[in-house]
Amino acid sequence: MIVITAPTGQIGRQLVEIIVGSGEPVRLITREPSRLPARIREQVDVVQGSHGDREVVSRAFAGADALFWLVPPDPTAQSLESAYLGFSAPACEAIERCGVRHVVGVSALGRGTALASRAGLVTASLAMDDMIANTGVSYRALANPSFMDNLLRQVPSICGEGLFRLPLDGDRKHPTCATRDIAAAAAKLLLDRSWSGRADVPVLGPEDLSCNDMAAILTEVLGWPVRFQQVPLKAFEDGLGARGMSPAFARGYAEMFAAKDSGLDDAEPRTPANSTPISFRHWCESVLKPAILGTRDQPAAARQER
């Protein structure tokens, strides 16, 4: 039995598509089963509730061999420790109590670097990995750079102003990966459980790109000019707070981006095993552009260009 958390999320829903139909029994933990496609609901066991809840994980992990673990971002959390460690604590107890043998968790790059201890959300993710591994379960942490899919949140400004913004140096190259590749890496580990002990599994994408490189690719794929604009870190943090994020989470994002701009994601050498296939150009063509074409408003930047 494989248990999957956050099955309606970006990674979770793509993972479910791969695992369901593999022949392994699957159990999904979700707050709202009606958000699952009907065809999926028919093929799986569903435990309703939050995977941060003690009673829910106790029920869900009974008889489970393997677990996919993803902490949902909680922008209202009063501390990163409560968001990552507090949320994962009931699951860690249940992993031990129920005898779950293998866990694959969604985490971040940076372990072993000097920046890892002051990298906001990443520091909290790495502490969560330690907490899960300390239960004695066999554990693989998917060590991810920033997701390409984060750019979907900037579709309005890409379309309206021909612009995307981050608190990063526009010329500094970083790895980035598609959530589809993270789901594929998770599925591979969950379906072939011939591994044991603890390790990180980096998911590096096929190339390092700067934000200016990305803007050039966006321009080519979308057919109108797209620029990158670096936001000062303080303005970025204040903007998150103004949009309702808790001070602890806004600070955590700012610290994380500061660490990424100082090389947090750049320590892991790219190898054939950890360079995942989906390029940023392919992601733009297959995910971003269809998402934009599916929006009702004609992009203003596109109208100006034509």
Ligand SMILES: NC(=O)c1ccc[n+]([C@@H]2O[C@H](COP(=O)([O-])OP(=O)(O)OC[C@H]3O[C@@H](n4cnc5c(N)ncnc54)[C@H](OP(=O)(O)O)[C@@H]3O)[C@@H](O)[C@H]2O)c1
């Ligand atoms: N974005 C990045 O660049 C990046 C990089 C490295 C690591 N990460 C890590 O990736 C994870 C986020 O992955 P994602 O983008 O795939 O997540 P996501 O799409 O935001 O999905 C999270 C899911 O969790 C569910 N959820 C929300 N609040 C919940 C709660 N309180 N209890 C139970 N379920 C809840 C939501 O489903 P329902 O509303 O249907 O319940 C949602 O579908 C985080 O742990 C983050 O630290 C992100």
